[in-house]
Amino acid sequence: xxxxxxxxxxxxxxxxxxxxxxxxxxxxxxxxxxxxxxxxxxxxxxxxxxxxxxxxxxxxxxxxxxxxxxxxxxxxxxxxxxxxxxxxxxxxxxxxxxxxxxxxxxxxxxxxxxxxxxxxxxxxxxxxxxxxxxxxxxxxxxxxxxxxxxxxxxxxxxxxxxxxxxxxxxxxxxxxxxxxxxxxxxxxxxxxxxxxxxxxxxxxxxxxxxxxxxxxxxxxxxxx
Numbered sequence: 449x450x451x452x453x454x455x456x457x458x459x460x461x462x463x464x465x466x467x468x469x470x471x472x473x474x475x476x477x478x479x480x481x482x483x484x485x486x487x488x489x490x491x492x493x494x495x496x497x498x499x500x501x502x503x504x505x506x507x508x509x510x511x512x513x514x515x516x517x518x519x520x521x522x523x524x525x526x527x528x529x530x531x532x533x534x535x536x537x538x539x540x541x542x543x544x545x546x547x548x549x550x551x552x553x554x555x556x557x558x559x560x561x562x563x564x565x566x567x568x569x570x571x572x573x574x575x576x577x578x579x580x581x582x583x584x585x586x587x588x589x590x591x592x593x594x595x596x597x598x599x600x601x602x603x604x605x606x607x608x609x610x611x612x613x614x615x616x617x618x619x620x621x622x623x624x625x626x627x628x629x630x631x632x633x634x635x636x637x638x639x640x641x642x643x644x645x646x647x648x649x650x651x652x653x654x655x656x657x658x659x660x661x662x663x664x665x666x667x668x669x670x671x672x
Contacts, residue, residue, distance in 0.1 A: 462494070476507050483535050488523040496523045511536040512567035514592070540566050551582045551618070554654050558663040560584055561620035565658050573621040575605055577614035578653070586612050600637035602644050609650055616651035620658055628657050628664040638666050 462478040471479065480497035487493035500521070504510040510532075518529035540563060551557055557576060564574055564587055575588040588608050591600070600619070609617040619641065621634075638655045645652035655666040 477501055480510075480532070483531050484524075484528050485531075491523055500524075508567075509569075511539070512569050514568070514570065516592075551576075551578060551584060551653070554656065554665045557618045557620065557654055558656055558658065560587065561656055561658050562660075562663065564589075565620065565622040566660060568622055569624050571622055571624060573600055573619065575608045576618040576620065577609050577612045578616040578618070579613075580615045582616060582653075585614065588612070600633070600641070602637070602640050605641055606644060606648055606650065610648065614650065616653055617645075618653040619655040621656075622658045624659075626659045626661070628659060628662055630657060630664070630666055634666065642667060 462474055462482050465478070466474055466482070474482075477494060477497040480500065481493045484493050484497060487496045491499075500510055500518075501507060503521075504513060513533075515526075515529045515533045518524050518532055519526045521529075524532075551560075560576060561574055565572060570592055572592050573590045575590050576584055577586045577588065579585050590604060590608060600621075605617075605619065619638070623629075634655075634657065641655070642652050652667070657664045657666065
């Protein structure tokens with residue numbers, strides 16, 4: 449039988465324990481339960497939190513799940529999925545290095561891209577939109593693909609930059625396998641975008657492949 453948080457002694461409830469002892473005193477399941485706020489019929493929020501952790505094999509893998517995946521799980525739904533993903537992203541943001549205000553070299557782009565792509569288990573393509581001073585104005589998640597590849601449509605990339613009043617842009621995508629080796633599709637798409645960008649008045653800075661521990665620059669010959 450699932451025991452509701454309201455049925456627990458007051459001293460054992462996660463929120464009250466946090467106030468008395470601090471967040472560090474709570475288990476991962478209790479912290480997640482506070483984010484979820486409520487369970488579902490027949491399953492308390494604590495049981496729901498424990499199930500999510502167990503089904504994903506722990507906090508690390510749960511934190512890398514995408515919102516779309518979480519939203520389909522019993523008892524979660526879009527609102528709870530968004531809250532979880534937002535909380536995990538805040539943790540990554542806090543733990544990362546300070547991001548550069550101005551992009552001067554590929555390392556600056558990599559710092560931005562790795563913060564956005566850290567821990568993802570599916571390939572994602574990012575468009576980093578920059579202004580005339582090479583300041584990142586927006587990071588757009590353009591596509592999500594399989595664990596092996598994402599499509600990189602040239603027209604959609606350029607339209608995304610133009611719609612957001614970009615002057616320059618860069619691309620980044622992750623390889624969840626940890627292998628930085630570019631695919632033929634990576635190289636072909638990069639070349640196509642490098643050729644198309646000047647036609648519409650945009651500067652294409654770089655295309656990076658990113659893993660959790662390293663990154664690779666595909667376009668050194670196109671950097672300004």
